Amino acid sequence: MPKKVDHHERRTLIADALMRVAAEQGLEAVSLRHVAAEAGVSAGMVQHYFRTKDEMMGFALSVVRERGQKRVGEAVARLGPDPAPRLLLRTFLAAVLPLDDAGREDGRVALAFLAYTAVRPATEPSLRTDTAQLVEFVAGLLPRGRNENAAGVLALMEGLGMYLLSGQYTQQQALAALDAHLDLLFSRQVSASDG
Amino acid sequence: MPKKVDHHERRTLIADALMRVAAEQGLEAVSLRHVAAEAGVSAGMVQHYFRTKDEMMGFALSVVRERGQKRVGEAVARLGPDPAPRLLLRTFLAAVLPLDDAGREDGRVALAFLAYTAVRPATEPSLRTDTAQLVEFVAGLLPRGRNENAAGVLALMEGLGMYLLSGQYTQQQALAALDAHLDLLFSRQVSASDG
DNA sequence: TGTTATGCAATGCAGTCGTATTGCATAGTG
DNA sequence: CACTATGCAATACGACTGCATTGCATAACA
Numbered sequence: 522m523p524k525k526v527d528h529h530e531r532r533t534l535i536a537d538a539l540m541r542v543a544a545e546q547g548l549e550a551v552s553l554r555h556v557a558a559e560a561g562v563s564a565g566m567v568q569h570y571f572r573t574k575d576e577m578m579g580f581a582l583s584v585v586r587e588r589g590q591k592r593v594g595e596a597v598a599r600l601g602p603d604p605a606p607r608l609l610l611r612t613f614l615a616a617v618l619p620l621d622d623a624g625r626e627d628g629r630v631a632l633a634f635l636a637y638t639a640v641r642p643a644t645e646p647s648l649r650t651d652t653a654q655l656v657e658f659v660a661g662l663l664p665r666g667r668n669e670n671a672a673g674v675l676a677l678m679e680g681l682g683m684y685l686l687s688g689q690y691t692q693q694q695a696l697a698a699l700d701a702h703l704d705l706l707f708s709r710q711v712s713a714s715d716g
Numbered sequence: 717m718p719k720k721v722d723h724h725e726r727r728t729l730i731a732d733a734l735m736r737v738a739a740e741q742g743l744e745a746v747s748l749r750h751v752a753a754e755a756g757v758s759a760g761m762v763q764h765y766f767r768t769k770d771e772m773m774g775f776a777l778s779v780v781r782e783r784g785q786k787r788v789g790e791a792v793a794r795l796g797p798d799p800a801p802r803l804l805l806r807t808f809l810a811a812v813l814p815l816d817d818a819g820r821e822d823g824r825v826a827l828a829f830l831a832y833t834a835v836r837p838a839t840e841p842s843l844r845t846d847t848a849q850l851v852e853f854v855a856g857l858l859p860r861g862r863n864e865n866a867a868g869v870l871a872l873m874e875g876l877g878m879y880l881l882s883g884q885y886t887q888q889q890a891l892a893a894l895d896a897h898l899d900l901l902f903s904r905q906v907s908a909s910d911g
Numbered sequence: 912t913g914t915t916a917t918g919c920a921a922t923g924c925a926g927t928c929g930t931a932t933t934g935c936a937t938a939g940t941g
Numbered sequence: 942c943a944c945t946a947t948g949c950a951a952t953a954c955g956a957c958t959g960c961a962t963t964g965c966a967t968a969a970c971a
Binding site for chain 1: 870
């Protein structure tokens with residue numbers, strides 16, 4: 522059999538180019554030829570590794586997700602064993618937020634994909650992460666009686682991400698809002714009925 | 717001079733069709749001919765009322781925003797004069813969330829536009845609402861000492877909206893998260909709840 | 912009633928799209 | 942060495958895009 526090429530590597534190379542195009546010019550600018558040019562390869566090669574455009578999009582989407590999970594995992598691992606719940610939660614949330622350039626680029630792409638998949642139910646379950654699991658994870662880190670706020674924490678994070686991406690909040694504002702929220706969650710309060 | 721036609725009405729008619737297409741098939745499916753077909757008019761007429769596609773997009777975007785503001789305004793006005801801060805805040809937030817079908821459609825379109833304008837700085841300032849003013853508005857409704865949580869409230873709302881649109885949270889979950897957050901913010905006060 | 916600016920439809924054009932097809936160089940196998 | 946599956950490039954094709962242009966009916970004004 523002929524040439525041996527690392528398929529996955531080639532596909533990732535192309536997916537990276539796709540994400541660069543999407544981050545800079547939006548998902549509508551993503552075409553086979555455009556991606557090929559960005560990747561510095563021929564359009565034929567893109568076709569060779571992805572039989573259809575949707576297949577390419579799907580693969581790129583999976584790369585985005587994996588990259589995000591990897592970033593979060595590394596940030597958390599950097600905390601060492603048995604970190605304090607609040608610190609762990611904050612690290613997790615901050616790792617998801619698009620704070621540095623790389624994160625911003627990924628965030629732009631993720632946002633584009635979100636709008637993209639909002640219309641294509643086929644690829645949706647891939648992006649529709651195990652949010653329920655995330656909610657449980659967050660709930661486990663909150664003080665007792667605050668379990669009901671877990672979903673809100675994730676929503677706050679997502680919203681902060683959007684405001685960051687659209688440039689309406691600065692990094693400082695977003696982190697301040699995040700910390701203010703954590704203050705609220707981890708502060709001792711008297712609630713009227715059960716909290 | 718010839719026929720007298722309500723320009724704004726025609727443009728709105730076309731923009732409505734555009735939003736229907738965008739809500740159902742995404743913004744990439746928005747083309748002059750497609751929108752014209754959806755509106756039940758000729759492609760030439762669309763061209764007649766919008767000299768360029770970008771002009772049409774911009775107008776549709778402004779319609780989305782106006783519609784949203786109108787919905788919020790009406791919901792707030794329905795409260796009557798001098799509503800309690802928490803009720804006013806909750807009403808405002810719930811009015812922004814995509815809870816009914818109409819809101820969901822508008823939300824889809826808004827999301828598509830968000831990703832769209834994320835790449836086109838020209839139209840961005842139009843969508844980049846006076847968020848700062850909103851933050852101030854929210855801050856004025858929060859109990860004293862909670863001003864720093866205003867930005868977080870907006871982010872939470874935005875995030876809940878996204879989770880609602882992507883189907884990751886149900887209405888009940890989103891409203892529960894919203895109320896749990898309000899409970900936290902208004903911890904000393906009467907907790908309200910309604911469907 | 913004639914004039915004319917306007918509303919609107921139809922067509923054409925250059926460009927891009929996704930994809931199917933074809934051709935070929937080549938590296939690994941027998 | 943001969944063979945062949947594979948990597949990859951190139952091209953063709955029909956559909957679609959935004960936009961410019963053209964033509965014409967008509968309603969308001971002179």
